[in-house]
Amino acid sequence: MSQNIVVKGKQLVFEELRVATGTPGIDLYVRNKRPASLETFTAERTIVMVHGATFSSGSLYDVPFNGMSFIDFLAAAGYDVYALDVRGYGHSTRPAEMEQAADLSPPVVGTDIGLADLGTVVDYVLKRRQLDKVSVFGMSWGGTVAGAYTSRNNDKVHKLVLLAPQWLSDRPIPIDTGGRLDAWRLVPVRESKARWLSTAPEHGRASLVPEGWFEQWADFTLAEDPWSRERAPHQLRASNGPIQDIRDYWRAGRKYYEPAEIRVPVLLVHGEWDIDVPIDLAQSLFLELRNAPYRQWAEIGEATHLVLLEKNRLLAYQAIRDFYDRTFQEETGKR
Structure with a gap:
């Protein structure tokens, strides 16, 4: 489905795409936004985005606060943006295990699956636009997916942005609350505001999420999984594969x-108040990116793990846009 929309005076095209995978019966939902005037497609102006371990790309990147989402912002800046939902998330197909009782199967949709689904969509975009590369963006677990994909497919990636990416940790990681892991879990979306705000210092909580934004986000997020309306009102299904991988990799060294x-x-983007990926974890990863032609750090003040949904979101938006905008010569001074 394709439609024209207007965002802050800019004419954009919004397409909803279905992309087949190598698994029978499983396809991926991809939202594409771009300027209506864009006719020439290039690697420098094409971005593929992947989400984190709990919420879909729509939930994290396309809620139009004050009439504009993160995807809208990038599309209005001249980019052809594709945001995929890994299987089991958003509007993509749920694996059979997620249509059954959660305790009947071990955790599903781990990082290997996220990596495969990102690769499927990158290849789809390359073919669709007749390109040899795209830029990639990933947040949190999606940062693992995006980073791993790039490490194995440098020839297909122009630039990489990681927002609060996972890394090795010698202390508990908040998303893993311990205990047995079933195939999937239910996330109480409308009850999540208290936990979200609690990750910020007390003095910063009242202004962290502008009035009405949480309710708008919760409505949008729950609409990403219509199943919840009848079976688990105000809750969202999320796969437990990424949490199993925390135990198997990030907490296991x-x-x-x-x-x-x-x-x-x-570019590595980090929020000052992020307790899910504390600054020392992000710095450790940054130091390991030693073979990148150049690497950049953007620290967003008064921001948590969900910086893209908070009052200082535009600081993150602009840092990411500026990184994608600049040429190699501008950033390094090389000729």
Whole structure:
């Protein structure tokens, strides 16, 4: 489905796409936004985005606060933006295990699956636009997926942006609350505001999420999984594969991928108040990106793990846009 929309005076095209996978019966939902005037497609102006371990790309990147989402912002800046939902998330097909009782199966949709689904969509976009590369964006678990993909497919990636990416941790990671992991879990969306605000210092909580934004986000997020309306009102299904991988990799001292194998420019974005990926974890990863042609750090003040949904979101938006905008010569001074 394709439609024209207007965002802050800019004419954009919004397309909803279905992309087949190598698994029978499983296809992926991809939202594409771009300027209506865009006729020439290039690697420098094409972005593929992947989400985190709990919420879909729509929930994290396309809620139009004050009439504009993160995807809208990038599309209005001249980019052809594709945001995929990994299987089991958003409007993509749910694996059979997620249509059954959660305790009947072990955790599903781990990082290997996220990596495969991102690769499927990148290849789809490359073919659709007749390109040899795209830029990639990933947040949190999606940062693992995006980083791992890039480390193994440098030839297909122009630039990489990681927002609060997972990394090795010698202390508990909040998303893993312990205990048995079933195939999937229910997330109480409308009850999540208290936990979200609690990750910020007390003095910053009242102004962190502008009035009405949480309710708008919750409505949008629950609409991403219509199943919840009848079976689990106000809750959302999320796969437990990424949490199993926390136990198998990040808390076990095992790297899922080698950042040193990333050989494209990288921007790492981090929020000052992020307790899910504390600053020392992000810095450790940043130091391992030693073979990138150049790497950049953007620290967003008064922001948590969900910086893209908060009052200082535009600082993150602008840092990401500016990184994608700048040429190699501008950033390094090389000729």
